[in-house]
Amino acid sequence: xxxxxxxxxxxxxxxxxLSTKALSGKWKTTxxxxxxxxxxxxxxxxxxxxxxxxxxxSLEKFCLHRNDKENREDDSYYDKGDPIDKAALFGEVIxxxxxxxxxxxxxxxxxxxxxxxxxxSYRVPVLYFRGYHYDGQPLTLENIEIDLPTNSxxxxxxxxxxxxxxxxxxxxxxxxYALHPCGTSEWMKLLFHVASSQANREGVRIEQQYLISxxxxxxxxxxxxxDLEMLPSMTTVxx
Numbered sequence: 571x572x573x574x575x576x577x578x579x580x581x582x583x584x585x586x587x588l589s590t591k592a593l594s595g596k597w598k599t600t601x602x603x604x605x606x607x608x609x610x611x612x613x614x615x616x617x618x619x620x621x622x623x624x625x626x627x628s629l630e631k632f633c634l635h636r637n638d639k640e641n642r643e644d645d646s647y648y649d650k651g652d653p654i655d656k657a658a659l660f661g662e663v664i665x666x667x668x669x670x671x672x673x674x675x676x677x678x679x680x681x682x683x684x685x686x687x688x689x690x691s692y693r694v695p696v697l698y699f700r701g702y703h704y705d706g707q708p709l710t711l712e713n714i715e716i717d718l719p720t721n722s723x724x725x726x727x728x729x730x731x732x733x734x735x736x737x738x739x740x741x742x743x744x745x746x747y748a749l750h751p752c753g754t755s756e757w758m759k760l761l762f763h764v765a766s767s768q769a770n771r772e773g774v775r776i777e778q779q780y781l782i783s784x785x786x787x788x789x790x791x792x793x794x795x796x797d798l799e800m801l802p803s804m805t806t807v808x809x
Contacts, residue, residue, distance in 0.1 A: 605632055626685050627686040632682045680717055684698070686781065692754065697748065697788050721791075
C-alpha cells in the first residue's frame, strides 16, 4: 500500500504482518550480535481458521547495562562514535553471551522483553515491554524509571498514566507496561507525508517502512535505539 494525500496514518493488520517481516529482517542484518525480532503467532481456539497475520513481534532477553544517573546527561546516541564505549540514555546495550558477564554486571544489567502488537482499535502498532533482574525477578516501576531516558522520565512525571500504562497484554494475558498509542496515527501521517513531499513524489510503501520508522521514534522513549542504517530511505519510492 502506498501513501496518498488522504492517508490517515493507520494501516491494516495484513500490512502490519508484512511490516514485521521488513523490520525483523533489517534488524537481523544491521544488528547481528543482538537478539532477533521474531514473529509469534497467536494461539487459535478450536475451530478457528488459521491466519498468518494474528500474532506479535517479539524481542526478548535484551540486556541493558545501566549507567549511573549522573552519566545520562547526553541524549545523543549516534554522535558519540562507538555505541559500546559511549552509549547514552540506557547505557551500554549488550547481548549476554557468557556467564562471566552476568557475574560481573549482575547488579547493573536489566533484561527487557519488547513486544510489538497490532491494535485493532487504533489500527497502529503498540509497544509492550517488561523488565527483570538477572535472577528473573521483575523490575518495579521505580527500577524501570531508572532506566528511562531523561526526556521520557520528564514526561512520565507530568503524565504518568497517559504516556505509559500497565495493562494486560492482549495475547499472553499477563500484566505488561505499554506506551499508549494515542496520537500515533497523527505523527506517523506527518512523518510519512513530510518525507514524501521532500522527495516530491508519492508511493512510499507503508508495509515496508512503517514499523521501522515507527520504532525509530517510539523505541527512543524506552531506550531501544534503531541504528541509522535501518531507517528506510523515504526519498525512494519502493515498488
